[in-house]
Each structure stands twice: as C-alpha cells, then as structure tokens.
Amino acid sequence: MNKDLRFYFVRHGRTIWNEQGLMQGSGNSNLTEQGVQGAVKTGEVLQTIPFVAAYSSCLQRTIDTAHHILGERDVPLFQHNGLNEHHFGSWEGTLVDNIRQHPEFQQMVNDPANYQARCNNGETWQQLAERATKAIQDIIKIHDKGNILIVSHGHTLRLLIALLNGATWQNHRENGKSETLANTSISVVRYVQEENAQGRFIVEKVNDVGHLG
Template identity: 30%
Template sequence: MTRIILVRHGQTEWNMQFKYQGHSEVDLTPTGVRQAERVAARLANEPICAVYSSDLGRALKTAEHIALSHHLSVTPVKGLREYHFGEWEGLTFQQISERWPEISVDFFKNPDSVRVPGGETFGEVKARAEASVRKLVDLHPDQTVVLVSHGGTIRTILCAALGLHLNRVWALRQDNTAVNIIEYYQETAIVTLVNDIHHLSGE
C-alpha cells in the first residue's frame, strides 16, 4: 500500500481577493507562509520518504516547508498544476459572470463538460493529475509520500479515488494547506482523510 498525503498550498494574495489563479504565479501571503509552517509541523512525525509538488511557486514554497522537516528536497511535477483558467485568470467571479454569464453558471452546474475560454476542462486536469499520482504510487510502493498541489487539481484526484463523476468536483471543499490522505492498493484507492485543517486552529 502506498499512502499519498495531498496538501493544498498556503494562502495567496489572489485567494484573499477571490481571484482565479490557475497557472498564474501568485506569491504566498505572510499568512500563507505561516500556514505552510503549521502544516509542516503537523506532518513532521509522518514517515515521509519523498515530497513532490506542482511546479507553480505557491505550491513549491509550501512543499519546501514540509520537505525541510524531513531533510528532503522537493521534486516539481508539472502534472500537479492547477486547472488552467485561461482568460479567467486574475479575474473575480463577479467579473467573469459579467463577461461570460452562461459559461460561468455552467462551470458550477456541469463542470465536467465546460472548457473555460483559453483554458482546460476538468477531464483534462483529472487525466494529467491522475497519471502523475499513479506514476508516483508505482515509484513508492509501501511508502508515504507528500504531494502539494491546488484546490481544483486535488478535487479531481479525490473524485478519481472515490469514483465520483467530475460534476461532483465542487462538492469537495479544499481550504489552504488542507491535508487529504489516500491509500492506494493494487486495484483500490481508499480515502481516509479530506480537507483536514486542524493544524490551523487559532489562525
């Protein structure tokens, strides 16, 4: 059994402004850095053998805090990037709904079938993310591995593990530095934890 600990990155400026980030590079806020430190402390006693991350800076910086606690380096994995929001990146939902009223509604009602202008579909995100996860599972049999990624991408990985249709992707909450755990067996994936942020109590 391979145990995968999925962690969302810490808070960014665009998180605070409710802007869509996607593939854009947005730095962690001071709060986001503290969140990364707290999740690192929370995972310090886990038997982690490797730390992987999306190649976007906000995820890499979060992963570096976790890796430091285990004297490990972080390996970037492009397949763990966030959903590519195309022309929506840097905009708020209000701005998006004014410019793309029909697509913005459908994006939440039927996310599986929607491609945002210039961006991806959730099916494409799931395919690349799940391929990356499966490769790492094969690379680390009987070990515990951390993957730091993004809210949308983690949701697709959880949908795959739970056998959920991607139209249920928004039913899975993902807060900043949320911890999720999936155990991968030969033919089965068992989700043992979702969106746990108890390390942020008092934040």
C-alpha cells in the same frame, strides 16, 4: 508486485491573489504571511510522518508551501506538471466576482460534463482529470511503499480526491462527492496493490484543518 502507499494531499498556502479574489490557475502569486504560517503549521502536524518523497506542481506557490512544510527534513522534493492547477485561460488574473455570472463560469462550477472552456481557451475538466490522474499513476510507478506528500491546488485536488473515491469528472461537483478544500488542509488517501490484483484507493481523510486553529 505489492504496493502500499499513503498520500498526504495538501492544498498550497493562501496567496495574495486568494486575498484579492482573483482567478489563479496557471498564473502565480506569492504566499501571504497567513499562507506561510499555514504551511509551517502543516509541517508541524506532519513532523512525525516519515515521508519517502514529496511532489508539488510546477507553480511556485506549491513549491514554496512544500518547502515550508518540509523545513530542514531530508525529503526529496520533485515537481510534476500534472499536479498544476486547472488552467483558466483568459480568466486568469481577473476578479472572480466579475465573471461569476458568466454562463461558462456557472457551467464550470455546476455542470463539469458540459464545460468546454470555449470563451477563455482554458482547460476542460476532462483534460484536468486525465493529467492529474496520470501524475498519481506516474508516482505510483516509482514508489512501492511509504508516505508521500503531494502539494497541489484547489480545483486539481478536489477533482483528484473525488476521482480516487469513485466519482467521475462529470459528476464530481455534485453534493456529497467532493468539497472545497481549504488552504493548507490535509487529505489522506491510501493506495494498496496486492500481487497480480488491481490497485485500490482508500480515502481516509478529506480537508482536515484541525491543525490550523
């Protein structure tokens, strides 16, 4: 079966915990006014894109962001827990500055291959990669063609887009393989599958913030 899909990946709007410098992960905090406005501006620039469906994580900050992007448009919005943020265990809700020098924190951001999440009982990069990749494969099974909005999170989207662009979960944070995604930035990835052939991803845009100026 032929498939031709274009994914519009958007990181959720800025939140209170973002402002306070707290680790979020599976925890949730509400969008700030800036976060809401970022989502509205994203919706304005994507107004002409005919989405066949939208997907968010199961966390309220992405659901709210998706609603602000879609506005009154008649686009079905679904949740997939594979799109949830990296689970940070006992680090969630703590000040990033207080744990930044912890050896496992440094490992998480600089050495994904060896990050085991032992001290916080969180999630490894491999676990995040497997569930996020499965989420995209699940969505591809459902749709054959069209544009799909995906609203997710910083770590999840950074890893996922890197994987779709040929990186591995072990090396995705090396220079040139991925970048930190701004709140309500837009990244675009096309998926093409021709009859009896392996599907392929084409990364067209990463971390576009031109609409937020």
